Amino acid sequence: MPLTRFKDRLRVPPVLRPTCDRQRSPATLAVHMVAHRVRLHSELPPTDVWTYEGHLPGPTIEVRRGQHVRVEWINALPVRRPYPVTAFTAEDPAADAAPDQIPQNLPGRGRGRVNEAVAALRPWTVVHLHGGRVAAVYDGWTENGAASGQTILGDYSNDQRAALLWYHDHAMGITRFNVYSGLAGLWIIRDAEEEALGLPAGRYEIPLLIQDRNLDTTPNGDLTGRLLHKVEDNTMEFFGPFTMVNGTIWPHLPVESRQYRLRVLNGSNARTYRLVLLDGNGRSVTGAIRQIGTDGGLLARPVSIPPAGLVLAPAERADLLVDFRPFRGERLRLVNTAGSPFHGSPSNQAPGTPDPTNRLPYPDVMEFRVSGQRVNDTLVLPERLASFRRLPPPDVERLVALVEEVDGMLTLHELEPVSVSEEHLTQPTIAVTGESGVTTRYRTVAAHFRDTTNWFVAHGSTEVWRILNLTEDTHPFHVHLVQFQATSRDKYNVDGFDASTGGTTTPVTFVGHGTLDANETGWKDTVRVNPGELVSIALTFDSYTGRYMYHCHLLEHEDHDMMRPFVVMPAPVLAAMGDMAM
């Protein structure tokens, strides 16, 4: 163990509650992006990080539903100091390498090369409120970055149900490094519906922002504390050996023997977690957890965690009620059982066992130390938590395929059916045989961020987006502006897809219905699409208009072209534009 587990106490980020000076004017906040030095673990030297307001994670911004808040995001990051992250590409391990020779399991660089382009970066940032209904100009369009000394204005209506959102950097091409440097924080919206439940609050409501990290070493192998973004030649995603919760590696939290509300966010670049709670004997006590909310707020009713554990891909959130009463005087470990890269398949290891073959050298996340004292806690969770209605049938359906091209570039292929007049096309097409047995041929109309915008959405309409994963890994699919509903997860045989042509030799074919977990049936802004799955989501565009993005939330994928624009426009404007829009 390179660092003592559970040594340091969990820190909780400070809370900023914006208030307005005068009636009717929006509350205002000034949030500075500043360089800072923090200890990620008490046995480490200080680490250079970039922060919001000097805190890692940034301060939690807490607002009321409907509270109008204006934020000045001030880039006050230093121009002359080196970029706080060393980007390094390690040589692939030999085919017969032992797990402890897989570079991403090891702290420090090993054999490989430093990415000098990253070393030469200067501060360039843009802030996105993830999960927020935000006007397009304030949404943090990836190309609209601010240099040091410049300010980005954010105007947030917070006109949505109570939820845990998060703000983070979204700068074009370098989001993975800027977020990794520390530019992320939580944003909590409160409302009356949630308050009526009398959920644990104050020091009994704890946010847990989970992120993996790697650290550089001296030639002797001592950890320097410097942030190291190490990938491998053939694994572009970052997976680090150390797990940080709220900016501390493997922390512990003393808790009373009562119920707690834990608000969990996976803020990792690429690592998916499957979280299991273990008692002192290594026995799973995950049954002590009920999930009450997800990305977009409260679920209609509380649900159990899936037996194998709570899966959270990057950017997904879980609102949990954890009952520590049966565990007086015990220590409980929260562990990860998901290997990386994540494919959606279950683990073969006993929970808490290292799985270095799958880049999980240290499964620990954090420890809860339950007090021996008896506490009076009479909260009984109601069976109905919040209002929920299914979205109406869609006006429009769209299909996008997740494709890894032969050069390893990951892309989003927007697909359109081949019309009769196009049947002579020489371009490769993707044939899909659906549940009904009908085969449709599609052509790719865009695949890269720079390609033409195709998706023009009528304001007020409901759409279904179908996401077909033709790659070998799970991708968390994120849409800006809206909270959506996952409606189905179907399994397809995708063997007929040929990445070298971008087309199919035999149709991609429906093989059966998969399952959405109970905790995926609430409001979501990020949904996992496992290999060979076609996941459908329903979205109603009833708030703002303008240009937004959808993308994979593995930050290395988002930066390497798994990101596309879409535009919401008033329906009469679309009609006036005629064919051009559709």
Ligand SMILES: [Cu+2]
């Ligand atoms: Cu992806």
